[in-house]
Amino acid sequence: MTDWTSVSFVVVDVEGNGQQPPDLVEVAAVPIVGGVIGEPVSWLVRPESPIKFYATRIHGLTNQDVADCPTFETVKVDVLHALSHPALIAHNAHVDLDVLQRKMTGWEPPEVFDTLKLARRLVPGQRGYRLGELVEAFGLADGLPDDLSPHRATYDALVAARLFVLLATKAHDLEELRSQRPGEGEDEHPALF
Structure with missing residues (x-):
């Protein structure tokens, strides 16, 4: 048995421009080291193609919000370091990995833990497994700063980090976390990307 806290994790969340294929508008990373959730880092970036109106309806970011932001290429080294x-x-x-791998050609993610699949297995019987439904079910947004809002990368990464810690505690050890079973359907951001 290996204690899950012996591994250093990073939670990532991306928000897109609604194009096909999607381009990054925002990315956030939250470390979990020794079982403790660390400080988030995030970047707003100007995508190569405009943000579609329906993506703005989800995350609230407009083309004007990112007009003066750097391109992803400018922050790529910092993102790689955070990940x-x-x-x-x-x-x-x-969803997140697809966008990141397209933006960072040649980058291969390390071992991946999907909180959607983990939640379906470790907390069965929930009304739903979308991140917002799990946030509500387990009070994962309690105490977060008021300036963070759902469907923004930092908020989503922080609540996903809290969800992972909750699930990892239920799993008890790393081997049980690694025995993820594929989930069925239910993409989190179908309209966003």
């Missing part, structure tokens, strides 16, 4: 942990966590991870 340089032995394990990566995301809710509905394939």
Whole structure:
């Protein structure tokens, strides 16, 4: 049995411009080291193509909000540094990983833990497994700063970090966390990306 706190994790969340394929508008990373959630880092970036109106309806970011922001290429090294942990966590991870791998050609994610799949297995019987539903069910936003809002990268990464800690505590050890079972359907950001 390996204690899950022996591994250093990073939780990542991205928000997109609504184009197909999606481009980054915002990315956030939250470390979990020794079982303790660290301080988030985030970047707003100007995408190559404009933000679609329906993406703005979800995360609230407009083209004007990112007009003076750097391109992703400008912050890429900082993002890579923030993601340089032995394990990566995301809710509905394939969505975030797809965008990141397209933006960082050649980057291969480390071991990945998907809180959507973990939640389905470790806390069965929930009304739903979208991040917002789990945040509500477990009070994961309690005590977060008022300036953070759902569907923004920092908020989503922080509540996903809290969700992971809750799930990891239920799993008891790293091996049980690693025995993730594929989830069925239910993408988190179908309209966003």
